[in-house]
Amino acid sequence: MDALLRLFSLIPGWDQNVPAWASITLAGLVAAGLCLGFMSLGPVGYVYVERKIAGFMQDRLGPMRVGPWGLLQTIADTIKLLFKEAIFPAAVHKVMFVVAPCLVVTGAFMGFAVLPFSPTWQAADLDVGAFYVIAIGSLSTVGLIMAGWASNNKYALFGAMRSAAQIVSYEIPAVMSLIVVVMIAGSLSLQAIVGEQAGGLHNWFLWKFFPLNVIAFLVFFTATLAECNRTPFDIPEAESELVAGFHTEYSGFFFAMFFLAEYTEMFVASAMAAVLFLGGFAAPIPALQTVGGFDIGPVWLIAKAWALVFVHMWLRWTLPRLRVDQLMHVAWKVLLPISLFLIVVVGGLLTWPATANGFPWDRWVGWLLSALLFVYLATTAARAWRWHARQVREAVA
Amino acid sequence: MSAGITRPVTSAESVGWRIDDIGPDEMILSMGPQHPSTHGVLRIELITDGELVREARPHIGYLHRCFEKHCENVDYPGVIPYTDRLDYVASMGNSLGYALAVEKLLAIEPSPYVSTIRVIMAELQRIASHCVAVGTYGMDLGAFTPFLHLLRDREKILDVFEWTCGARLLYNYNWIGGLSHDVPDGFVRACREIVAEFDKVTWPELVNLLIGNRIFIERTAKVGVVSRELAISYDLTGPNLRGSGVAYDLRKAEPYCGYENYEFAVPVGEGKHGPLGSCFDRNWVRVVEMKESARIISQALDRLEKLEKTDVREKVPKRAKPAKGEVFARSEAPRGNLGYYVVADGTAVNPYRVKVKSPCFTAMSAFHHVARGVMIADIIALIGSFDVVLGEIDR
Numbered sequence: 049m050d051a052l053l054r055l056f057s058l059i060p061g062w063d064q065n066v067p068a069w070a071s072i073t074l075a076g077l078v079a080a081g082l083c084l085g086f087m088s089l090g091p092v093g094y095v096y097v098e099r100k101i102a103g104f105m106q107d108r109l110g111p112m113r114v115g116p117w118g119l120l121q122t123i124a125d126t127i128k129l130l131f132k133e134a135i136f137p138a139a140v141h142k143v144m145f146v147v148a149p150c151l152v153v154t155g156a157f158m159g160f161a162v163l164p165f166s167p168t169w170q171a172a173d174l175d176v177g178a179f180y181v182i183a184i185g186s187l188s189t190v191g192l193i194m195a196g197w198a199s200n201n202k203y204a205l206f207g208a209m210r211s212a213a214q215i216v217s218y219e220i221p222a223v224m225s226l227i228v229v230v231m232i233a234g235s236l237s238l239q240a241i242v243g244e245q246a247g248g249l250h251n252w253f254l255w256k257f258f259p260l261n262v263i264a265f266l267v268f269f270t271a272t273l274a275e276c277n278r279t280p281f282d283i284p285e286a287e288s289e290l291v292a293g294f295h296t297e298y299s300g301f302f303f304a305m306f307f308l309a310e311y312t313e314m315f316v317a318s319a320m321a322a323v324l325f326l327g328g329f330a331a332p333i334p335a336l337q338t339v340g341g342f343d344i345g346p347v348w349l350i351a352k353a354w355a356l357v358f359v360h361m362w363l364r365w366t367l368p369r370l371r372v373d374q375l376m377h378v379a380w381k382v383l384l385p386i387s388l389f390l391i392v393v394v395g396g397l398l399t400w401p402a403t404a405n406g407f408p409w410d411r412w413v414g415w416l417l418s419a420l421l422f423v424y425l426a427t428t429a430a431r432a433w434r435w436h437a438r439q440v441r442e443a444v445a
Numbered sequence: 446m447s448a449g450i451t452r453p454v455t456s457a458e459s460v461g462w463r464i465d466d467i468g469p470d471e472m473i474l475s476m477g478p479q480h481p482s483t484h485g486v487l488r489i490e491l492i493t494d495g496e497l498v499r500e501a502r503p504h505i506g507y508l509h510r511c512f513e514k515h516c517e518n519v520d521y522p523g524v525i526p527y528t529d530r531l532d533y534v535a536s537m538g539n540s541l542g543y544a545l546a547v548e549k550l551l552a553i554e555p556s557p558y559v560s561t562i563r564v565i566m567a568e569l570q571r572i573a574s575h576c577v578a579v580g581t582y583g584m585d586l587g588a589f590t591p592f593l594h595l596l597r598d599r600e601k602i603l604d605v606f607e608w609t610c611g612a613r614l615l616y617n618y619n620w621i622g623g624l625s626h627d628v629p630d631g632f633v634r635a636c637r638e639i640v641a642e643f644d645k646v647t648w649p650e651l652v653n654l655l656i657g658n659r660i661f662i663e664r665t666a667k668v669g670v671v672s673r674e675l676a677i678s679y680d681l682t683g684p685n686l687r688g689s690g691v692a693y694d695l696r697k698a699e700p701y702c703g704y705e706n707y708e709f710a711v712p713v714g715e716g717k718h719g720p721l722g723s724c725f726d727r728n729w730v731r732v733v734e735m736k737e738s739a740r741i742i743s744q745a746l747d748r749l750e751k752l753e754k755t756d757v758r759e760k761v762p763k764r765a766k767p768a769k770g771e772v773f774a775r776s777e778a779p780r781g782n783l784g785y786y787v788v789a790d791g792t793a794v795n796p797y798r799v800k801v802k803s804p805c806f807t808a809m810s811a812f813h814h815v816a817r818g819v820m821i822a823d824i825i826a827l828i829g830s831f832d833v834v835l836g837e838i839d840r
Contacts, residue, residue, distance in 0.1 A: 106593040202474050206496075206821070279587055280660055288482035288585045289822050368660045369587025371822045372496050 052078055054168070079171040083160040091311035095122045098361050105365045126304070134300035137200070144198035148191045149298065149305035155187030156309040159316035164238045166329050166345030177238035178230060181320055182223055185275060188309060189215045192284065192294050195306075199297040207293025210372060211284030215275050217379040222271035224387035225264040228394050229253050229324045232261075242328035249332040254325040260394055260418065265325040267387050269356070272317035274379070277310065279364040283372055318356035319349060326352045389425075393418045470494050474821070478507045482585045482825050485835030487809075489816075491824065498824055501816035503809055505838050512840035516799035521547050521765035522621055524799060529615040531783075531801065532837040534577050537570035537606075538778035539837075540619040543799075545701055546774035546785040550767040553622040558755045560702040562628055563619060565636065565745045566606075567702070567776075568738040572643065573602040574779035575731045575738075582728055582829040583655045586664050591655040598647045601639050605632070622760035633746050640739045640746075648736055656732055665728060666719035669815045669827040676722065679811035682804045683781025684734060685831055688714040688727030695777040702776075707744045709737045724830035731832070766794050780804045780832055801840060805833040 052075040056062050062071070096111070096119065103110025111118025136142060161184075162177040164170040174180050189212055196208020232253055233241040245251050254265055274281035285293030295306045322328055329345030331337040338344065370378065397418075467473065477488035486507035492500040512531065516524045528543045529536040541563055548555065555563075580595035603613045610618045610626045618625050655661055671681065676689035686693055694711040696704040712733035714726025769791030775784035781804025788798040808831040816827055 102589075106590050107597055108593065202472065206474075209495075282587065283822070288587065289825050291481060365590050366654070367588060368583065368655070368658060368664060369822075370660055371664055371820060373820065374660075374663055 076171075083171055084157065087157050087160060087312050088308065090315060091308050092122045092126060094311045094314070094357065095125070095307075097358075098364075101358070101361045102365050105362075129304040129307075130301055132300035134298075134302050137297050139200040140297065141198040141200065144194045145297075146302070148195035148198055149302045149309070151191030151194065152188045152309040153191075153305045153312075155184060155189075155191060156312040156316065158184045158187070159313070159320075162238055163316065163319050163349070164242055164323065164328055165349055166343050167239065167243075168343075169346055170239065173237060173239045176236045178226055178236045178241070178320075178324070181238075181316070182219065182226065185313070185316075186215065186219065188313065191309075195298070196294040199294070201297050203290045203292075204294050204296045207284045207290045207296070210290075211277060211294060213372070214277070214281065214284060214375060214379075217376060218271045218274035218281075218383075221267050221379060221383035221387045222275065224384065224391060225268040225271065226324060228261065228264045228387070228390050231391070231395055231398055232256055238323050238328070242323055242330055245327040246330040246334075248330075248334050249327075251330075252325065252327045257394060257397055257418075259422075260390055260397075261325065263386060264390050264394075265321065267383050267390070268324065269321050269359075271379075271383060272321060273360060273363070274375070276313045276317050276360070278314065278360050280367040280370050281375060282364075282369055283375060288369075314357055314360055315353055318360065319353040321356055322349060322352035328352075389421070393421070466500075467492055468494070468499075471499060476824065477504075482581075482828070484581065484828060484833055487828070487833070487835055487838075489812075489824065489828075491816075491821070493821060496820045496822075498816060498819050498821060501813050501824060503812050505806075505809065505835070508835045508839040510840065513799055513801065516796055518795060520794040521767075521796060522761075524796065525620065526615065526617045528785075529617060530836060531803070531840060532574075532778065532780060532805070532834045533614060534834055535570050535574035535779040536614065536616050537566045537618060538574070538776065539783060540617070541567055541702075542774060542776040542778065542783045543785050543787075544619040544621050545776055546772050546787045547621045547765065547767070549774050550770060550772045550787055550789055551621065551762060551765060553760050553762070555622055555760060556755045557703060558749070558752045559623055559757055559760075561745050561749045561752060562624060562757070563702050564704065564707070565742055565749065566609075566618065568741045568745070569602050569605065569636070569639075571738045571779045572735050572742075573599045575735045576602075576647075578779070578829075578832040579651065579655070579728060579731055579735075582826075582832070583661070585825045585829040586661060588655055588658070588661065591651060594650060594654070595647070598639075598643060601642070605635055605639065608632070608635070620758070620761050621765055622762060624757040627754075627757045628749075633750060636742060636746055640742050643739050644736070648732075648739075651732065656729065662718045662725060664822075665725035665826055665830065666717075666723050668819060668823045669724045669830055670720045671722040671727075671811065671815055673722065675811065675814065679814070680807045681781070681811060682807065683777065683779070684730040685727055685781060685804075685808050687712060687730045688830075689722035690714050690716070690726075695775060695782055699775075701774075704741075706748070707741045709741050712737060724826050727830045727832075764794065767791070775802065778804065780834065780837070781808070783837075801837075803837045803840065805831075805835075805837045809833055809838055 053071060056066070056071050056075065099121070100110040111121035114121040114124050136145065159181050161171045162174050162180055164173070192211045192215075193208045196204045196206075196211075199205070229241060230236055233244045235241060245253055253261055255261065277284050283289070285295065290296070295303055298306060327348075329349040331344075331348050336344075471492050471494050474491045474493050475488065476491055477483040478486035483489065488504040488507065490502045490504065491498050510530070512527055515527055519527070524543060525540050528539040531539045576595040576599040580592035583591040606616060606618075607613045609628055609632065610616050616625075671685070671689050673689050673691055676686050676691060681689070690713050692711045692713045695701070696709075697711055712730050714721055714723075714730055716723070716726060717729070718725055767789040769789060771786070771788040773784060773786045775782045782802070783804055784802030786798070786800040786802070787796050790797040812827065812831065816824055819827065
C-alpha cells in the first residue's frame with residue numbers, strides 16, 4: 049500500500065486535490081484487487097505444476113493434450129468448473145451451504161493482506177502481522193465445519209469434525225514455533241521479522257542457534273502442512289475413507305472455491321514459513337536483491353514459497369496418510385513438547401546478556417546445556433522405543 | 446466407547462443387530478456400495494461412535510451375476526469364460542482351477558509342456574494380481590504413487606498375456622486338457638526380462654517407498670489382528686492365512702501342475718512390527734510372495750526350454766461329456782484356495798452343478814470379527830488387507 053500511495057503522489061496535483069482518506073481507500077482497493085488476482089490466478093499455476101510433478105513422480109506425463117505440454121489444461125478445467133451446475137442436494141441447509149465456501153475462501157485470502165513482498169509491497173503492515181495470519185487462518189475452520197454440517201451428509205460431517213480437530217490441534221505447535229521467531233525478532237510485524245534477516249543467507253533465522261531454529265522450522269512447516277490439509281495430514285478429505293470429506297456434496301463453482309482456498313492456503317503457509325525462517329523477500333546474497341535498480345524482493349519471496357510448495361507436493365505424492373489418533377499424537381505429544389522446549393531454550397539463550405570481554409561464554413554454556421538436553425531427550429526416546437519393541441516382542445511370544 | 450468391543454462374540458449376534466442396539470452417541474454409517482475404497486461394490490454398515498467403529502456388518506451381493514446358474518446351462522468348456530469373470534484381477538488362476546476339476550472328471554492328464562506353461566501363467570498372474578492388491582492397499586492408505594508404479598509393471602505382464610492369447614483381462618486361456626494358444630516365439634525371453642526387472646527394480650522400489658514407510662507401518666502393524674486360531678476357524682486361505690503365521694500353501698500341500706518340481710518358499714507373517722496376523726503381515730506375505738513367484742517363473746522357464754514342444758490343444762476333448770460323477774478340485778489362486786465342485790449327471794454336455802469355494806468370501810466372513818473397536822480409517826485398511834475382489838464373492 050505504501051508503494052501505491054507513493055505511486056499516487058507521483059501524479060501531479062494528486063496530494064493537493066485528493067483527500068487522504070480517498071487515496072488510502074483507493075490504494076486499499078487496488079491492493080486488494082492485486083491480491084485477489086494473484087490468489088485466483090495462482091492456483092491455475094499450482095494445479096498445473098502439481099499435476100506435472102505427480103506425473104513425474106509416477107512415471108507418466110501428466111497433462112499433455114490441451115495446449116503445448118498441456119499448459120492450458122488447468123485453464124480448461126477452471127472454465128469447466130465455472131460453468132458446471134452447482135448442485136444443491138435436497139436436504140442441505142441452503143444458506144450455510146453457500147456461505148461455507150465463501151468463508152473458507154475469505155479466510156485463505158485474507159492471509160495475503162500482511163504478506164510482505166518487499167519493504168513497500170505489502171497490503172498492510174500490521175504490528176501484529178504474524179498473529180493476524182494465524183488468527184485469520186482459523187476462519188476457514190469455521191467454513192469447513194459449516195460446509196460439513198450444511199451438507200447433511202455423514203461423510204461430510206466426519207470430514208468437518210476431523211478438520212476442526214486437526215486445525216485446532218496443529219495451530220498450537222505452529223504458534224509456538226512462530227513465537228521462537230517472534231522472540232528473536234522482537235516484533236510481531238512481518239516487515240520487522242524480514243528486516244532482521246536481511247543481508248544474506250547467514251542472517252536467516254533458520255541458522256540462528258543452529259540446530260534449534262531448524263527444528264522450529266520443521267515444526268512450523270509440519271504444522272502448517274497439517275493446517276492446509278495436505279498429505280500426510282489430509283484426513284479431513286481422505287478420499288479413500290471419507291469419499292471427499294467436507295466437500296463431498298459440493299460441485300461446480302462452490303467446489304472450485306474449496307479448491308482455490310486449499311491452494312491459496314498452501315501458498316500463504318509456505319510464504320509465512322519463508323518469511324519467518326528463510327528471510328522472506330531478502331535475497332540469499334545481498335547483491336541479488338536488486339536488478340537494474342529494481343527491488344526484486346517479490347520474486348525472492350515467491351521463489352522461496354514455491355520451493356516450499358514443491359515440498360508440499362512432493363510429500364503428497366510420496367507418503368501415506370496418518371490415522372486420526374496418530375495425527376493427534378503427532379500434534380500433542382511430539383510437536384508441542386518440542387516447540388515448548390524450543391521456546392524455553394531460545395528464550396534462555398536470548399535473555400543471557402553478552403559478557404563484557406566480548407566472548408559469549410554464556411552462549412557457549414547455553415549451547416552445552418541445550419546439547420545435554422538434546423542428548424537426554426534422545427536417550428529417553430531411544431529407551432522408550434526399546435521398551436516398546438520389547439512389549440511388542442513379548443506380545444507376539 | 447462401549448462394551449461391545451470386549452464383549453465375547455457369539456455367532457448369532459456377530460451378524461446382525463437391532464435398532465435398539467444403537468446407543469445414544471452412536472450412528473450408523475453406510476460405507477458403500479459406491480465408495481472409493483471398498484474394492485468393488487461392497488457395502489459395510491458400521492455402528493460408529495465418532496471415529497470409533499463398534500460393529501461392522503458387510504453386505505454382499507451387489508455384483509451377483511448368477512455364475513453358478515449360468516454354468517448349468519452352458520457346456521463344460523463354455524464355463525471357462527465365466528470363471529475368468531470371478532476374480533477379474535486374476536483370471537488365469539480362476540480358469541486353472543476349473544480346468545483341473547473337469548480334467549479330473551474326464552481323467553485327462555495334460556502334458557508336462559502344458560502344465561509348465563500353466564504354472565508360468567499362474568505365477569505371472571499372481572505377480573500381476575499382487576501388484577494390484579499391494580498397490581491399491583497403498584492407495585487406500587493415501588499413498589498414490591506406489592500404485593501407479595506397480596500398475597506400470599503389471600502392464601508388462603498383461604502385454605505378455607495379450608501377446609499369448611489376445612486378451613488383457615479375461616483370457617479364456619486354460620482350456621480343459623490344454624490351452625487355447627501355445628506361447629509365442631520369444632516368450633521365454635520376454636518373461637525373463639519381466640522377472641529380471643521385477644527383481645531388480647520393482648520389488649526394491651516397492652519395499653523402499655511403501656512397505657518400509659514409517660507411516661505405512663504405523664497404519665497397518667497393530668490393526669486387524671487375526672490370530673492363528675481365528676484364521677483357521679474362519680477358513681481364511683492364501684496370504685490371509687499365511688499372514689497369521691500358518692504355512693499352508695496348496696502348491697506345497699497338494700501340488701498340482703507339477704508344482705512339486707519347483708523350489709520356492711512359503712512366506713508367512715512374522716509379526717515384525719506388531720502382533721502376528723496384522724494387516725501389515727498379510728500385506729507383507731503378498732509382497733514376499735511376488736518374489737517367490739518370480740523364482741518359480743525362472744525355474745519354469747528353464748524347464749520349458751528343455752521340454753519337448755507338444756500341441757497344446759492335443760488333449761482338448763472335442764465334446765466334453767463326462768460320466769456321472771462329482772469332483773472337487775482346488776488351486777492356489779492369488780487370493781487363496783479357489784475350489785470348484787463340479788457334478789456331472791452323465792447325460793448332458795453341461796454340468797449338473799458347479800459350486801465355487803471362494804477365498805474372498807471366507808475372508809469377508811471374518812471381517813466383522815476383526816472390525817470391532819477399530820477406527821473408520823482402519824476399516825479401509827482392513828478391507829484392503831484381506832484383498833477381497835467382489836466379483837469372486839458375489840459370483
